Amino acid sequence: MLFAWLSLSLALAAPPVKGEVPKNDDEPYKLAEAYLQALVGKGDQKAREMHLGGMSWMAQTITLDEFKFVGRDPTRKDQGDLAEVVKMLGDIDKAGRKALDKMAGGGDMEKGDEGQEMGMISAEQAAKLMAPAKALMDKFKAKYPTFAYVARVDKDVYWHPKNPIRPLLDTTKKKGKFDLEVHRFTIESKDGRKSRTWGLKILRLKVNDGFDTEYKILPAADWNPDE
Numbered sequence: 594m595l596f597a598w599l600s601l602s603l604a605l606a607a608p609p610v611k612g613e614v615p616k617n618d619d620e621p622y623k624l625a626e627a628y629l630q631a632l633v634g635k636g637d638q639k640a641r642e643m644h645l646g647g648m649s650w651m652a653q654t655i656t657l658d659e660f661k662f663v664g665r666d667p668t669r670k671d672q673g674d675l676a677e678v679v680k681m682l683g684d685i686d687k688a689g690r691k692a693l694d695k696m697a698g699g700g701d702m703e704k705g706d707e708g709q710e711m712g713m714i715s716a717e718q719a720a721k722l723m724a725p726a727k728a729l730m731d732k733f734k735a736k737y738p739t740f741a742y743v744a745r746v747d748k749d750v751y752w753h754p755k756n757p758i759r760p761l762l763d764t765t766k767k768k769g770k771f772d773l774e775v776h777r778f779t780i781e782s783k784d785g786r787k788s789r790t791w792g793l794k795i796l797r798l799k800v801n802d803g804f805d806t807e808y809k810i811l812p813a814a815d816w817n818p819d820e
Contacts, residue, residue, distance in 0.1 A: 612667030621776035621795040624808050625662075628793070629780065632657045645796055645809040646757035652812065657782045663790065664779035671739035675800055676768040678740055681733045688726035689752065695722050739773050743796055743811055757812060761798065769800045775811070 615622075624643060630636035632655055642648045696714055714722075734741040744758040745751045776795040781788065794811040798804070 610667050610669050614665050614667050615776070617662065617665065620808055621797075622665075622778070624795055624810070625776075625778050625793050628810055629657070629660045629782075632782075633659060643808075643810050644757075644812045645806065646760050646812070649812040652810075657784050660780055660782040662778055663781045666777040666779075669739040669742060669775040669777070671737050671771075671773040673737060673771060674768075675765065675771045678737055678771070679762060679767045681729070681737075682744065682746075682762075685726055685729045685733065685746065688729055689723070692719075692722040692726055739775055743773070743775055743794070761806070765800055765804050766802050769802045769804075771798060771800045773798050 624640070627636055627640040628643060631638050631640040634656065641652045644652055696719060730741070730746050733746060741747070745756065750756055774797050778793045778795075779790060780793050781790050783789075791813075795808050796806065796811045797808050798806045
């Protein structure tokens with residue numbers, strides 16, 4: 594697992610998805626609404642705990658004055674072999690680690706965010722070193738676009754140890770046919786005078802060995818809510 598990453602990836606908005614938008618009367622919508630109600634101090638506060646991997650620090654502390662649903666995407670879905678997903682993600686990790694090892698060995702050294710020494714290299718050199726990992730990322734996104742989306746494969750947070758997809762995969766048998774679905778709602782909220790539009794994601798992963806996350810909120814990164 595990599596704990597560091599140079600900011601080479603593009604900060605992309607939610608990728609477009611085709612299909613029919615579900616009606617706002619299903620279980621994912623009810624969970625999203627319960628969570629948002631908890632954030633404005635209404636309803637059952639236990640809804641804050643419905644994060645994948647447990648309640649995040651942000652979920653414990655955030656409060657909103659008001660919110661409204663302003664949009665919903667069609668459902669994102671992937672099906673396939675979980676063992677292949679685990680292998681492909683492992684290959685991305687290995688390629689990225691190899692590139693970072695090379696980066697750390699060149700030029701003047703400085704301390705990175707995690708205390709590791711990082712070589713002073715140009716963006717062009719870094720991009721060249723990361724090209725093998727980027728090619729594996731593109732291959733993964735092409736085959737499993739929904740898994741790539743929730744694993745944030747093309748974002749800095751993918752490499753972070755707090756990425757909730759990592760412990761999720763650790764709790765499965767890492768094999769078997771899986772079904773993954775993701776529901777993304779666009780929320781407009783206000784906190785004091787500040788207003789913000791953001792995406793709230795609901796995830797469910799089922800594997801044919803009996804594993805089922807049930808519907809859970811996919812948390813944003815505490816250090817970057819836009820991820």
